[in-house]
Amino acid sequence: MIEVEKLTKYYGPKAALIDASFTVKKGEIVGLIGLNGAGKTTAMRILTGYMPPTSGKARVASYDVVEKSLEVRKRMGYMPESTPLYTDMSVRDYLTFMGRIKGIDRRSIRHRVDDVMKKTATTSYSNNLIGTLSKGYRQRVGLAQALIHDPDVLILDEPTVGLDPQQVHEVRKLIKDLAGKHTVILSSHILSEISMICSHVIIIHEGRIIAAGAPGSLSRGNTVRMVVRGPERDVRMKLGAVDKVVKVGCKSVESGLGTFDVDCAPGADVRERLAHAVASNGWGLLELSSGGISLEEEFLALVKKEVRI
């Protein structure tokens, strides 16, 4: 549905996006994740046809975003960063206007507006001025606007930023419900959020894509973290010898306490055997937790590694 090839964008001498390539399949929800200034908004603005890339190509529904911009826009719903809206319009008037400029004809507009208001649970505010709505409801109206012409592709720039936890939860659920019917690209700087909603993650750092894949493939799946009092080398060796253990990494050693990440074969639960290995060598086991390293840590590690290079 979306094909991006070697996209590069310079603002003057400054590169905001460098050689970015990725594809998104129909019905997927893809998360672009990166720190502020990583280039997420830039990538999205290019896809929406707001501005062209300096070099490289992007296609949406097999239309080039520069040459066939109008065709792309007809098939695309966009919610820009910080959800700009006309605050002096009522929700219904606003959605009607947005629907009309997106090519919905006079006869079906009313029906479409009712439909997206129902979908985004904004029906009871249809006659309220947008300026009087809470941030969470504005976000819903922004989403409704993006959905109004039933686009193939949805591009949502930081859709949950600035919301309270309850609103975040609701907006995430809304987006998740869109999967399958629409192809979605959303951006965020919170990785756990992306791993909750998205089927695919693309990590951008300083304009470059540094990792991409399913959220599961980015976290080190089956990892047990242990805090052990004992000589680092020996602990690593003994733990490594346990059946089904793939690799043992030592994260840090502080005043005799070592923090170890033990990667295990998928599906294997070796926690008891690990505990036994520690105890039988007379070391102290202070902590043992499974569930793997969070994506957040992995993301930060990737970013740090990139910085060092």
Next chain:
Amino acid sequence: MSNLLTMTGKELRSHFVSPIAYAVMAFFLVLSGFFFATAVLFSQDSSLRYVFSDMSILLLLIVPLITMRLVAEEKKSGTIELLLTAPLRDGEVVLGKFLAALVFLGVMLAVTGYYALLIWIFGKPDWGAIISGYLGTMLLGAAYLSLGLFTSSLTQNQIIAGALGFALLMLFFLISWVADFTGPQFSGVVRYLGFTDHFDDFTKGVIDLKDAVFYISVVAVSLLLTVRVLESRRWK
């Protein structure tokens, strides 16, 4: 076409919900009413000639107040990004904004139509001059509006947009004075660019196609420049 109408409708609506617009309209009507009263009392004018001249100066002050917000506000709030990524042409956005402003001006001028009615009740109006005067005022106003729209597209700060617009209008208004200082070979060209010379004939009841073409050209050039400014995001 339907896009253009939708765009114009939305802009018209935003003129008529804006408190600034009503303040501007009230200001215009009160002052032009005052000019009308004095003109009728002191000059026994039946063509509204002096009233139109006074309006042309009032519009100089008022048009930047109408136009300053048109693009600048959308740039500031970010809504422009929604318009420019909708399946609309940049030209439709600009033209819709211009047409709505023109309708607003038309409504404001239509209210002053009661001056003509008053003359009709108490005397004998010079209908030809009045109609050509209104036509001239609309054309002049259209030129002002298009320049104001252009300056509004240059910045996201409404105040700066308004000040720039006012400066640009003053420039065109005063330019014929400069003609007095340039040599004879330039004075014709400079005088041609001035707004007032083209306007005077209309107030006297003379409709000259050349004058109309002048104003329409100013509108066309300003609107094209505005579209270019919106497109400039594509060059950076």
